[in-house]
Amino acid sequence: MEKKCEKHSREFRQQLRHKGLKATKGRLGILNIFAREAKPLSIKQLQNRIGPSGPDTATLYRNAESLTAEGLLVKVNLGGKNSSYELAGRAHHHHLICKNCRKISDVTISIRPALNLQALKSAKDFAAVTGHSLEFFGFCKKCQN
């Protein structure tokens, strides 16, 4: 497990350098957290995982932004009042959120490629559809009542 972390770190270090971002301790820490937990995390959650020795809140925000801009993270839109992020590079997927306990499961949608096309056809004043945000809401088995 120590090894796995280091393997990740090495990869992350390369990716960061490749994108022109410095491979700081803080950034590697952030990326490792996301690698360990394949779920969207808010800045606050990220901060809790990293602990008080980690980067300052402002730095976390700045890094979430720069890492997202460079495509190492993706911003996820879970409907709460704060943004969440997760590691990019995983297969394209969506989320299903329990409206009661906020548990999140990954979801894959086979008909997904057709969506952007349909959207573009449906809005005549648009020239391109570059992406979408699709999140599902419901109840997990524990919370069905």
Added chain:
Amino acid sequence: MEKKCEKHSREFRQQLRHKGLKATKGRLGILNIFAREAKPLSIKQLQNRIGPSGPDTATLYRNAESLTAEGLLVKVNLGGKNSSYELAGRAHHHHLICKNCRKISDVTISIRPALNLQALKSAKDFAAVTGHSLEFFGFCKKCQN
């Protein structure tokens, strides 16, 4: 146009009463704004439309919440850092947002009914999928460059 507004107001008044909410001047004003402008509006945008004589900010937030809870408004998730709302009761639709100028167009997706089902099948630890949020991003014709 005066008449249309008043017709709306009468309907809204009934709906509010039916839901057990008082038909206050503020609420009718809010609903009329949303009726006039069939686009998602943030609290701040709503406030600008209503002007300084309208309800207090706190009241706008409270009403957005209560009207959403009772199903007269729907909360929309456009990825910004603040929530938007629009009038419920219109045909189910999604939005396409221009990443440059933030223009919003309505979008309808024919394969939509299949989505929730696919999501449920895809997440084995969930008992039900009750809804989803689907928004598209791209560039409008004016902003394609």
Added chain:
DNA sequence: ATCTAAATGCGAATTATTTGCAAATATATT
């Protein structure tokens, strides 16, 4: 080892949203 642009910490500033409470008011009741 040195240099430099990029990144960080810290505190303060914004922005977004919520809360407590007294005053106002929409409706049901008389």
Added chain:
DNA sequence: AATATATTTGCAAATAATTCGCATTTAGAT
């Protein structure tokens, strides 16, 4: 129409979420 009462509102202040400015530090190039 006047009254009673539970809801709603305004206001001010609290909290949460995010951003900014700037002096200091540091990763990576030389």
